[in-house]
Amino acid sequence: MINTKIYKAVYELAEKLMKAASKDDRATFEALYAELQAICTEHENTEHENTEKDHPEQWETLADFTEELEDALPIYQKALEKAVAKQSNDHLASIGFSMATLQVELGEPQAAIESLQRAQASAQTIEDNELKAEIDELLATLTNG
Numbered sequence: 001m002i003n004t005k006i007y008k009a010v011y012e013l014a015e016k017l018m019k020a021a022s023k024d025d026r027a028t029f030e031a032l033y034a035e036l037q038a039i040c041t042e043h044e045n046t047e048h049e050n051t052e053k054d055h056p057e058q059w060e061t062l063a064d065f066t067e068e069l070e071d072a073l074p075i076y077q078k079a080l081e082k083a084v085a086k087q088s089n090d091h092l093a094s095i096g097f098s099m100a101t102l103q104v105e106l107g108e109p110q111a112a113i114e115s116l117q118r119a120q121a122s123a124q125t126i127e128d129n130e131l132k133a134e135i136d137e138l139l140a141t142l143t144n145g
Contacts, residue, residue: 006039006043006053006055006058007055007057009039010036010039010057010058010061013032013035013036013039013061014036014061014064014065016028016032017029017032017033017036017065020032021065033062033065033066036058036061036062036065037062039058040058040059040062043055043058054082055082055086056079056080056082056083056086056088056091056095057079057091059075059076059078059079059082060076060079060091060094060095060098062075062079063075063076063079063095063098064098069102069105069106070106072102073099073102073103073106076095076098076099076102077099079091079095080092080095080096080099083095089122089123089124089125089126090126090128092118092119092122093119093120093122093123093126093128093131093132093135094119094128094131095119096115096116096118096119096120096122096135097115097116097119097131097134097135097138099112099115100112100113100115100116100119100135100138101138103115104138104142109142112138112142113139113142113143116135116138116139116142117139119135120132120135120136120139123135
């Protein structure tokens, strides 16, 4: 479970980042992104212990708003590692799907297939049927293409 105070801060920053992006307000977007990055870094537990302040959701959100695809992948990887530590299938499925989407854009279909297969396995126990369908659909497209 993510710390409530951190969750609210991350959620509010995500909303503000979306507004700044839709207005094409670079200065505000970059300032908000730096704030989100600072939250992630401040709460990062480098001892690989499972703490509620170092949660995959904040890292996934940071990766979602990272504009350079090559820079976003390692952040998603970090989020994935945090999700593994927390045994959070919801996050494992979501992060795996996001990584695969990026890998497709970067021209790495084999890596995308591997990410999707892991995401699909994690998705077996989650309730988000829409995400399950998206994972299955993209995997089918890549393997039958």
